[in-house]
Amino acid sequence: MKQIKFAVMLVFLLTSFYNYSQEGPGAKNKVKVTGKVFEKVTKQPLEYATISITLPNDTKVISGGITNPKGEFEITVAPGTYDIKIEFISFKPTEIKQKSIQGDTNLGVVNLSEDAAQLNEVVVRAEKSTVDIKLDKKVYNVGQDMMVKGGTVSDVLDNVPSVSVDTEGNVSLRGSDNIRILIDGRPSQAINMAEALRQLPADAIDKVEVITNPSARYDAEGGSGIINIILKKGKNQGFNGTFIASTGIPETYGLSGNLNYKTEKLNYFTTAGYNYRTNEGTGLTNSQYFNEDGSTKSYLDEDRDTKRIRNGFNARAGVEWTVTKNTFWTNAINYQNNTGEDKDLINYNNFDAGRNFTGSTYRLNNADTGSDNIEFTSNLIKNFNDKGHKLTADLSISRNTDDSNSEISTSPNTIVNSTLNDQVQKQVLFQADYVLPLGKGGQFEAGYKGSFGDLNNEYFVTDAQGAKDTNLSNNLEYKENINAIYTQYGFKVNKFSYLFGLRWEDTNIQVNLLDTNDFNTKKYNNLFPSAFISYEISDQSNFNISYSKRLSRPRGRFMNPAVNYSSNINIFQGNPDLDPSLTDKFDIGYLKKWTKVTFSTSAYFEDTKDVFSFVRTPTGQLVDGIPVILSRPINLGKEQKFGFEFTFNYNPFKWWRLNSNFNFFNVNSTGENSYTDFVTGEVITQNLDNKANSWFARISSKVTLPYKIDWQLTGMYNGEQKTAQGKNLGQFGMNTSFSKDVLKDKGTIAFNISDVFNSRIMKSYTYLDNQTSYGEMQWRKRQFNLSFTYRFNKSKSDRDKNAQPRNDGNGDGGEFPG
Incomplete structure (x- = not known):
């Protein structure tokens, strides 16, 4: 326990030092710019949307940030008049020209619309990261990983951070096989789990969530954590x-x-x-x-x-x-x-x-x-x-x-x-x-x-x-x-x-x-x-x-x-x-x-x-x-x-x-x-x-x-x-x-x-x-x-848009309120 106490103290010291070095003595003169970024049609929050703040008629970004999983952002800037640009891949950007910011300012909800022209292009920067690291879990996006094309779920799991699959198909998390495997948030009912994972094709998988310390909302089973395999669910309008x-x-x-x-x-x-x-x-x-x-x-x-x-x-x-x-x-x-x-x-x-x-x-x-x-x-x-x-x-x-x-x-x-x-x-x-x-x-x-x-x-x-x-x-x-x-x-x-x-x-x-x-x-x-x-x-x-x-x-x-x-x-x-x-x-x-x-x-x-x-x-x-x-x-x-x-x-x-x-x-x-x-x-x-x-x-x-x-x-x-x-x-x-x-x-x-x-x-x-x-x-x-x-009727860069809020078993229980 001494090692844990020392680690906690060390992290607090480092973060305190980091905050001071980032904010500096002049931070007191800055104000906050807040808001939310949503998708216009589905009203779903857009995570990783970028917000850039520039001086009028200048392209140099003087401040900016990205949205969290709830689409929220908070940026500090000195009082003044600025141009604000909100962007997200494959969506039309929104610009707010010559916005006067003299105190803490809430821009409210900014709704972005899809850009059909961009959506059908194959642009390297438009690809979603193979691994999204979040505070309470890691999300592995199967569609971006070429390694598993034509493979099985076992091949998918063997590429997921913190997860290992041995030659017999047994899955372990952080070196322990004491885990719980879910499919769409529900326990798999397979009798032989290793064999079942080898039979399910990788093409049926949308993403894999790794939750190392689940909250009370999840099953108590799985001493070392939970692996949630989420199957594909098409959401594009029409037939595709x-x-x-x-x-x-x-x-x-x-x-x-x-x-x-x-x-x-x-x-x-x-x-x-x-x-x-x-x-x-x-x-x-x-x-x-x-x-x-x-x-x-x-x-x-x-x-x-x-x-x-x-x-x-x-x-x-x-x-x-x-x-x-x-x-x-x-x-x-x-x-x-x-x-x-x-x-x-x-x-x-x-x-x-x-x-x-x-x-x-x-x-x-x-x-x-x-x-x-x-x-x-x-x-x-x-x-x-x-x-x-x-x-x-x-x-x-x-x-x-x-x-x-x-x-x-x-x-x-x-x-x-x-x-x-x-x-x-x-x-x-x-x-x-x-x-x-x-x-x-x-x-x-x-x-x-x-x-x-x-x-x-x-x-x-x-x-x-x-x-x-x-x-x-x-x-x-x-x-x-x-x-x-x-x-x-x-x-x-x-x-x-x-x-x-x-x-x-x-x-x-x-x-x-x-x-x-x-x-x-x-x-x-x-x-x-x-x-x-x-x-x-x-x-x-x-x-x-x-x-x-x-x-x-x-x-x-x-x-x-x-x-x-x-x-x-x-x-x-x-x-x-x-x-x-x-x-x-x-x-x-x-x-x-x-x-x-x-x-x-x-x-x-x-x-x-x-x-x-x-x-x-x-x-x-x-x-x-x-x-x-x-x-x-x-x-x-x-x-x-x-x-x-x-x-x-x-x-x-x-x-x-x-x-x-x-x-x-x-x-x-x-x-x-x-x-x-x-x-x-x-x-x-x-x-x-x-x-x-x-x-x-x-x-x-x-x-x-x-x-x-x-x-x-x-x-x-x-x-x-x-x-x-x-x-x-x-x-x-x-x-x-x-x-x-x-x-x-x-x-x-x-x-x-x-x-x-x-x-x-x-x-x-x-x-x-x-x-x-x-x-x-x-x-x-x-x-x-x-x-x-x-x-x-479906482009490579299609984002799997959730037209409606779904429950894939990862719900709100493992996330902090905001």
Whole structure:
């Protein structure tokens, strides 16, 4: 805590010094010019509109600024007579000539109209930044990133600041996988999240919001924060759309379309796509086994080749109805169907203590997979006035199925085991949120959310004769009901903004193993306070401190006791007795914007109890003399994490953009695990205390070359990190892409290479009492992708205009009142 106090004091000193140096002794003679900039048709605020103040008949700008997310601006200037110009990209500028300003002056609301001529031009300066850094979140605009053309949502997330996606598709935020993923502000109901993200095409995504310290308005789940994926919703008047075709190596094909038709009262939107993907991978595990006296007993080398084929179809259709001037109702249906084949071949090479070859075997796992997911969503918005007083209601009903069947062979034409895994999940979600502005700068919020889910999972393992293995087979029934209410109040006093909230969640979970009549019920309720304080240093800089209490519930493979049987000596099994973990989060942040530079930095501290951790223990079983090792999750104990992060956006020229993100963190975990030695019957206690430092960095450069060819290059590095039973080595990767507009800018050709050096390989060491192992895993090799995009009645520089205020789940709860 001393470090945090010191950081707070340091930032306050720096900001105080900065204010003095900016204002100077003569600041007392200056006056304020304020106002708001809105879009004329939709009455929506325009963020990043520029205001320039010049002397009459002079082009030199003597003062200026940009608007905040609410379209507001505040500029200081000496008393006098000035020309004022308000501009926004693709809009007609507004000029106020020879305005006499002798005291504080409010220009009121300035409405800007679209410039049709500019809208249809492709101008480099008109492009929206790939990453918008805001005080409470980072917004990643997918449409501006060429790297993800023809890719998936996993590819999108792997380019988002503070976010990493490993080779297995698992998503982490600031180095932690303890996160909550939302789609359009609602929890994704996918059974296998990593696989679901790999199936949804990047073309369906509008933007991604990263919220590292959410307010009470959001679900308490996600100890390290929330990632909100916002889908595209066409808003242009009339009929318009986009088609994208792609192909790649290894064999990949894709075709998707986005159509939109808007009238005065109704807006119809639909997205559909098909993709065929082939992912080829390799892996190895080299193990050394020891005798009781510590001498070498034997060696085992495992070589693995994997091939995963996926056929996927996804569709989304909906309509937004303007019921009255202030009431909007949107209904949509989402559908996904995926089929696939998984081939996993492992070659085992055995060696004696002298490293002499003694024999080999192999294990082939052929699996067929399939999933069918359908979801109905409904969103109702009632605006009582144009000052933010509103009521929103959301309903989501979904049904998801995941099936996989596999055959395991140890020699040609000899099947030793078969597995069947069938999962059916049903989910109903209802949410209502009420927002009431109070006075000048005050805002009250309250809401309710109910989430009711039911998952049934049948898992069978049979031997060569078709007999069921009762030790490995099970029938799991998982039911989860969560009710939540929240309230929060925000207000502003001078340059300080405050937001205080409290959320209460009641959880009822049933984990039932029907084959063994083992019934487990977990009931708990918790209060989750949150507090945010922000200080507006100037129009271009802010400082904030925040606190929230978060929770992580174990789900999916963490709680499913079904054994992953692809390897018979290294197996994984879930733990249905896991408890949730609770996290106290503290964050100190600073944001500064210049003309060409946006800089954001934060220091954060997380204190987590009952944190989840994976442990590896011997089972006492042998396969061809090799000990079988079981990996499973447990509630380890306590984990404390302290980190520092900064994001830096720089536009040195109109033709060059740079985005970078760096994160360093220290993790200190304490806990132990006990198991029974099957040979001696002795209880073994493993000390799993661990202290580790790690870091990751990402930098992306986008350059416009001659002949209007855009070139983007992204490099990322994940640093080495020590674990309780070993360490994960560092990992470097680089992606690059080129794009060119054709057909009078109605079409775009893009070519990208993912993992240019084929270097994104997960490497790790594991140290156990009787065994050490070195492993490598690469689920996806280097890929080449070529895509073509065609737009009709829609220009490349179209801004996704919100004709009506929408609720994408990011609402007003996470923002400070103004």
